[in-house]
Amino acid sequence: MSSLQDLTAKVVAFRDAREWKQFHNPKDCALSLVLEAGELLEIFQWKNGDEIDATAVARRQDVADELADIFNWLLLIAHDQGIDLAQALTDKIAVNDRKYPADKAKGTSRKYTEL
């Protein structure tokens, strides 16, 4: 089993072996995350309706690769900024729980400002 701590240790070790920390300011790391997220989205470009799920299945390995690239930057940025990702997510869920009360938000994709 891999904890966030173990995975973070792996990506940091990979980076340190290449002495890449010197390039990893948070702006360029965020920029890199944006570009990888774009590569994930590109998989679904021009796909609509039933093609969307079919594409996710047909290109499952590509999806996994892009998710991994995004996860890599997420772990590195969190590590560099001393942010506990699990805690940040748990806190955010608590905030969203108030913004999107289950009874009001049920079955609608509207923004909290329109509930």
Place this chain on the structure above:
Amino acid sequence: MSSLQDLTAKVVAFRDAREWKQFHNPKDCALSLVLEAGELLEIFQWKNGDEIDATAVARRQDVADELADIFNWLLLIAHDQGIDLAQALTDKIAVNDRKYPADKAKGTSRKYTEL
């Protein structure tokens, strides 16, 4: 301690309580991840040199919030597509280890195609 499994269970439970699975096709989830990644990058817009790290410190809570939003989509997409994020990341590190051999890639930000 929170494992990826625990965190995934939390974001899925949040979604299920709102019956939002019906909206969560992988294209719109990827699109949402791109938009959240953009919000992270926006924190560093117009910041350069020493301002970059100073901004990361001054807006640490905003950075944590955006990382959490990105993590949320990452976990949901992986869950929906039956992708083991920890395995995907470990596999990707192995691939990158061959693309960027530590001795050749040390101290350079060049792409593997230019090493």
Place this chain on the structure above:
Amino acid sequence: MSSLQDLTAKVVAFRDAREWKQFHNPKDCALSLVLEAGELLEIFQWKNGDEIDATAVARRQDVADELADIFNWLLLIAHDQGIDLAQALTDKIAVNDRKYPADKAKGTSRKYTEL
């Protein structure tokens, strides 16, 4: 009628009156363009099938505003780098005309590498 030259003169005059040229390095201008493009895409988040065109109609003013923001950065970057946008587009169309021959590309959304 407004030529690209006239419109460029307008956005440059707006910038100069605020002495913002000092912030406009091409990296941050490109970053700003990415963020504005994200705002355009956000209009269509969670919209699928017939909702897509309906949303474009219902939020036509928002679409126009985002296109204007993108156009603003496009004109500024081209101006700052001494790039003739009309020529760049004409050149690109010529390149794409060879990459996507009309007889092979007709009616398919495949990439040129798959034609």
Place this chain on the structure above:
Amino acid sequence: MSSLQDLTAKVVAFRDAREWKQFHNPKDCALSLVLEAGELLEIFQWKNGDEIDATAVARRQDVADELADIFNWLLLIAHDQGIDLAQALTDKIAVNDRKYPADKAKGTSRKYTEL
């Protein structure tokens, strides 16, 4: 000289010769614009300080190509939605002129909400 009308006619003719209008819903066009904007930003990934302008010069043709790709989608979306780009930009400048009064915004990169 090329007006926006002439350039729009060119990109629409290119599309029509390939019968691609059927794929060009505004969501996928906006998505494509986001991806092209990402390719522009990628040129400046890991570049900082003096390297930013030096990169813009060294890769001027790449910058021109990406601006052309972005411009292509901008013109197509505006055309499809019946939006006059020149008017939209002029209107937006008028709005920004009120949001960022020259005397208050001079020499600062702050958002209008912080002026």
